[in-house]
Amino acid sequence: MKKILLGLVAVAVIAAGGYFGLDFYAQRRVTRDVEAAFEQIRAGGAKASHGKIAFDTKSRTLTISDIATELGAQSPVNVKIASLTMTGLGQPDGARVSADNVAFNDVEIGVAGPTPTIASLSYKAPRITVKDYSGPAALAQLPASSSIFDLYRFAFTQLAHINASSVSAPTLTGPMIFSAVAHAGDGASGEFAYSGLAIENMKDGKIASSKTDKVAFTVNQQATGTPIKMTGELANIVATDIDVGAMAAIFDPAKANDDREYRVQGHVSAGPYVITATTTPRVNMRIDGITVDDVRINPSRMQLPALMAMIPPPGSPPPSAAQTRDLLEKLADIYSGAGIGNAEMHGLLLETSEPPLKLASMRFNFEHGKIGELAVEGLDTHTPNGTFKVGRFALKSFDVAKSVRLTAQFAGQKPSPEQALALLPLIEGVEVKGVTSPYKATGKPVNIDVLSLDWGQFVGTIPSKLRLVAKMAAPLDAADPQQQALVAAGIDRMAVDADLGAVWTEASRTLALEPVKLNMAGLLNASAKVALGNVPREAFSTSAAESMGAAAQIEAGTIELVVHDLGVIDLAVAQFARTQNVGRDEARKAILDSIKAQSDAIGAANPDATALVTAISQFIETPGQTLVIKLTPRAKAPALQLMQLLKTDPQSALAQFKIEASTGL
Numbered sequence: 001m002k003k004i005l006l007g008l009v010a011v012a013v014i015a016a017g018g019y020f021g022l023d024f025y026a027q028r029r030v031t032r033d034v035e036a037a038f039e040q041i042r043a044g045g046a047k048a049s050h051g052k053i054a055f056d057t058k059s060r061t062l063t064i065s066d067i068a069t070e071l072g073a074q075s076p077v078n079v080k081i082a083s084l085t086m087t088g089l090g091q092p093d094g095a096r097v098s099a100d101n102v103a104f105n106d107v108e109i110g111v112a113g114p115t116p117t118i119a120s121l122s123y124k125a126p127r128i129t130v131k132d133y134s135g136p137a138a139l140a141q142l143p144a145s146s147s148i149f150d151l152y153r154f155a156f157t158q159l160a161h162i163n164a165s166s167v168s169a170p171t172l173t174g175p176m177i178f179s180a181v182a183h184a185g186d187g188a189s190g191e192f193a194y195s196g197l198a199i200e201n202m203k204d205g206k207i208a209s210s211k212t213d214k215v216a217f218t219v220n221q222q223a224t225g226t227p228i229k230m231t232g233e234l235a236n237i238v239a240t241d242i243d244v245g246a247m248a249a250i251f252d253p254a255k256a257n258d259d260r261e262y263r264v265q266g267h268v269s270a271g272p273y274v275i276t277a278t279t280t281p282r283v284n285m286r287i288d289g290i291t292v293d294d295v296r297i298n299p300s301r302m303q304l305p306a307l308m309a310m311i312p313p314p315g316s317p318p319p320s321a322a323q324t325r326d327l328l329e330k331l332a333d334i335y336s337g338a339g340i341g342n343a344e345m346h347g348l349l350l351e352t353s354e355p356p357l358k359l360a361s362m363r364f365n366f367e368h369g370k371i372g373e374l375a376v377e378g379l380d381t382h383t384p385n386g387t388f389k390v391g392r393f394a395l396k397s398f399d400v401a402k403s404v405r406l407t408a409q410f411a412g413q414k415p416s417p418e419q420a421l422a423l424l425p426l427i428e429g430v431e432v433k434g435v436t437s438p439y440k441a442t443g444k445p446v447n448i449d450v451l452s453l454d455w456g457q458f459v460g461t462i463p464s465k466l467r468l469v470a471k472m473a474a475p476l477d478a479a480d481p482q483q484q485a486l487v488a489a490g491i492d493r494m495a496v497d498a499d500l501g502a503v504w505t506e507a508s509r510t511l512a513l514e515p516v517k518l519n520m521a522g523l524l525n526a527s528a529k530v531a532l533g534n535v536p537r538e539a540f541s542t543s544a545a546e547s548m549g550a551a552a553q554i555e556a557g558t559i560e561l562v563v564h565d566l567g568v569i570d571l572a573v574a575q576f577a578r579t580q581n582v583g584r585d586e587a588r589k590a591i592l593d594s595i596k597a598q599s600d601a602i603g604a605a606n607p608d609a610t611a612l613v614t615a616i617s618q619f620i621e622t623p624g625q626t627l628v629i630k631l632t633p634r635a636k637a638p639a640l641q642l643m644q645l646l647k648t649d650p651q652s653a654l655a656q657f658k659i660e661a662s663t664g665l
Contacts, residue, residue: 030055030062040138046071060089077151082106086133097137102130122174132165149251149305156248160205167199178221188221205245212237232275241266246297255299256306261339262299268292272347281353288347292340301337306330321412328408336369336401355382369401385441391434396454399426418542421461429454444475444493457504459540464504464511471497473521485575495521504535510557511535523568531557532639554639556656559631569623592617606651608659615661626664631657 031053041048051066067081081104088100109123136158172194196213215237219230246262249255271289276282307330312319319327344363349356360378364371379390403426410419435448449471455463473495478487486494497519504511513530538550570584577587599613612629619627637656645653 034062034064037138041069059087062086062089071151076112078108078110080106080108091137092134095137096134098132098134099130100132102133104128121176123172124174125169125172128167128169130164130167132163134163136161149308153248153251156244156251159202160245160248162202163204164202165200167197167202169194169197171195172197188219190217190219192217205243207242207244208240210237210239210242226280228277228279230275230277232273234270234273236272237268237270239265239268249299250297250302250304252299253303253305256303258299260298261296263294263296265295266293268295284349284351286347286349287345290343290345292343294339294341296339298337298339301333304334307334324411325408328404328411332369332401332404332408335404338366339368340364340366357381366400369399371395371398371400374398383438386438386443386445387436388438389434389436390432392431393433394431395427396430397428402426418461421542424455424461424463425458428456439475440477442475442477446472446474448472459504459537461542462540464506464540466500466502468498468500470499486571488578489571489574491522491571497521504540506537509533509535511554520566520568522566523571524566525564527562529558529560531559533557533636552638552640556633556637556639556642558633559629559657561629562626563619564626565619565624567623569620569625573620588620592621595620606655606659608657609651609654612654612659612661615663618663622663628660628662628664630660632660634658 034050034053038048038050047068047070049066049068050064052064054063055061062085064084065082067079067084069079071077071079083103083105085103085105086099086101087103088098090098092098104125105127107123107125107128111121174192176190176192178188178190193216194212194214195216196211198211199207199209200211201208214233214235216233217231221228221230241263242265243263246264249258249262269289269291271287273287273290275285277284307327310323310327310330312323342363342365344361346361348359348362350358358378358380359376362374362376364374366372374395376393377391379388379393381388403423406419406422406426409415430453432448432451435446435451437446437448438444439446450469451472452467452469454467455465457463457465473493475493476483476487476491478484497517499515499517500513501515502511502513511532513528513532516528516530517526519525533555535554536550538546539554541547541550573584573588573591576591577584580587580590582590595613595617599610599617615627615629619625631654634656642653642656645656
């Protein structure tokens, strides 16, 4: 029994010695590997140090204390970590290591001059936790450059090789100091605070979702000697389907020839967003929510380092015209390399000492440097004379990239009218709906139900297709001499409904003015069709000489006019009666007699003209009539010559047409 007991003791001693020997060996090996990793950082030109290294074999837990690194020389990035603990360490293969849990305690990251407007920026996090970590076993070579863009590229590239089920940081705070370039005054500074940061399912360079409960910031600055404090808070920031590798491509010069499109994010939402500024007057702003969907980039066009390298440093002389053109061309490339499926902001409220400004929503989509539609809806504000509202304003398709390129051509010089016209094809149209605006100080509103203008089918920079739709109403001003007759007739408000269009067809060389419709409530309803023939392409030239030369070839076509009297005849008769100081019946008779006299004068020369005058007489004689006139050219008639002839000899001009005229109720 004693031998057996001694044998067991011996076995225990040997086992204990083997265990502690293994633990000692593992400790030495882990320490050696950690030292090698830090030496690799130092070999890349950075500074790196650490404190105590401890490794527990049983739980496979590594702890490193007092980690400190400094990357870059011109704009250094300092990282300090009080302790790093990795639990459940493993090595699935020779190229990767894993851990069940990774904890960073008291993390502080300081960045000097991250942007031209920020002199320094710090991030502080009491604790960052990573679960189910898997990453490269060896550190990648640090960038030789200290450029912030190279560091961003390095960070995104490394992040793309890390897998984790979750990453969380309860809080992240830090101060920032603005540079003189920011024009925020001496001693301008700020502070930010994130809370509830969480990342879920990071794998193969993709992040399933990211969430931040709240971001709060404070900015203190001086403006003309007056201290200004701005505070803000953005809540509920959620992003899904994030591609970290695509983000790295934006900063990678090696991707300068990569013309593929990468999806950066699937969906982003945030809000509410509240900002308060202690300016004079005080400013309060609130946005209920912001959403952005389907963000895409083209690395070959979105090379941010190349753009920033072209921006002159602070204190440099103004860029030359050539430098400005190059910078704008590069900016246009940036725009053309971005894509957004949909972006929307809703629920804007802006409060100052004036009445508040409200905006229900603003949204747009963006594709290859071109806005598909920019729509603003539900604008509500006040002017000194009353409330101003816009139901909807929409800019139909605006090519931002091309507009920047055209602006680059104007650098250092004033654009000519022809050059300015080149901006027109970049926009396809505008639309305004539901406008209510005060008319002077009358207390009465101007209403625009709809105002829509579209153009297209460009010949050079001139559109050969136009369409205007307008439906609006406005009060009349008794002080305006041109409106006094209407006011005297008891009309205090004018409503207009118009639909005007023009289309040129190159194959037939015809220009048709159709539709041409005008409805003036209480006065008349009119429509027309006008055709012009032999209209050459040169008629749309920006050269005045070429355009006028082509205009001489244009021939008059058929003209049709339909006018329905809704009260305009009685109004005209009443106005004539007032000016002549006679009764209305007498005034109407005088007008008809004058028309008959003209008919007798021209009747012998042109029987068709007599029919026209007769129809006009019947139209005036009986209120509520409809007048129909159709003019058909008897032969080819140059339009310009006819216009000149109308001024000097109207009868001869009318003789060029076959005239059909009639009336009917």
